[in-house]
Amino acid sequence: MTKKILFFDIDGTLYDHEKKLPESARRAIMAAREKGHLVAIATGRAPFMVGPVLEDLDVDTYICFNGQYVVHKGELIHGGIIEPDVLARIKEKADRDRFPLIFMADREMVATETGHPHVGDSLSSLKMPYPRASETFYMERPIHQALLFCTEQQEQEYAEAFPEMKFVRWHRTSTDILPAGTSKAGGMQRILDREGLTMSDAVAFGDGLNDIEMLEAAGVGVAMGNGHEEAKKKADYIAGDVSEDGIARILDQLKLI
Template sequence: MSYKIAFFDIDGTLVNERKQIPQDTIDAIRALQSRGVEAVIATGRAPYFFRPIAEQLGIDSFVSLNGAYVVYKGRPIFEKSIPREHLEALVGHAAKHNHSLVFEGHSEFYSNEEGHPHMIDAVTSLRVDLPGYDPDFWKNESIYQVFLHCEEHEEHLYNEAVPALRYIRWHKTALDVLPAEGSKAQGIEALLKHLNLSVSEAVAFGDGLNDVEMLSVVGLGIAMGNSHEEVKPYADYVTAHVDEGGIRKGLQYAGLID
């Protein structure tokens, strides 16, 4: 199979635990691009959380916010915001349990509580600025994803209370909240349709629970060696750790670089 496009998760895939891109990965992405293969970021992060990473790699197309906001060469081509009534239900339920929320638009993000320790712990782990404070941001702007700040033993409080939403843990104190049908796969399919490409012509790299659908839908799904153990069964191939040439070795396996 001659693959024409490759999608890359960020955390644990393009960047390591120190949130740095290994030089080996930079070289591999450049080699891929030199062969005319499109490199696309596919992440749960919002665009303002990964701009320096995209610029460092020379990537200007991305599937962001877990598939809810897709940009091709600087132009938005797909977006799916969370319905206002579902946000209202989430806000009300989180308030009952004193759980902080962060609302993510495509260009700004705001918290409904200032200085919550769970929020600070999670957001600072991404090595990005903390959100501003605006508890009504969700009422006035399109929201594509929400950070729900609670611990693992508290997740059950939401699965049945607000079933129209999907919850994916990415940090010990944080979950991504997105529409029940939302996933990176949805955003990838939208971009492939825009480019008139089939899913069989795509490769994807990932390591987290929010990568399962993405790895399953493409022609070749590659899990990083450092992947969550529940992710690996959904991949066609498990490459090396992010710090051990995982991207390069995966692209070589796909026949995309030497």
């Protein structure tokens, strides 16, 4: 098989339901690399949240913040930001609605308030601690992504009020906020360009709503059996559950190992 570049989401794709990387997945990905394929990460997580999986898989090419932050072989090649004036307007509305926000920089995330149950609930699903709080952090550091904590129904009002932004739900109490047009697929294209490859050379693995664009764009899109139904509709293949050797089995099925 010709060389492919394999883009893996983390949560629900590489990480199982306990937020651990199954040994079967690690071995299979190493075997794919030995076959000559390239391995990259494509996640909604921040750079400071992906160190363990990069180390476990010996990866230095990755997409964070759903395409806002792209590193190729250890070099930052794209760092998209959300303009402070836009963040200020979003925060003004969220403050009125009494919805907390998190602002995410490359090395830290900061909440607008402490102790909110929606923040604690969603971050605990990622095994992440509650961050410190600050009212001014978004004015002090480049912000690549924000999180709004509200219900799916409440989110619609923000999507209508801020058409220049994109809202992608990842938890029942939280949604990502990104500039419109941002996606993991865009990050993939930047890496493929550096490698002299095309989307037909890409194989994407994901499970969530923020994976849909890359599953559609890649030459082969694989949704996990435990994934969101909308992601599965856009995939070329459905793998097994992440906790049931889903990655190892689909890599074998696709003859990538």
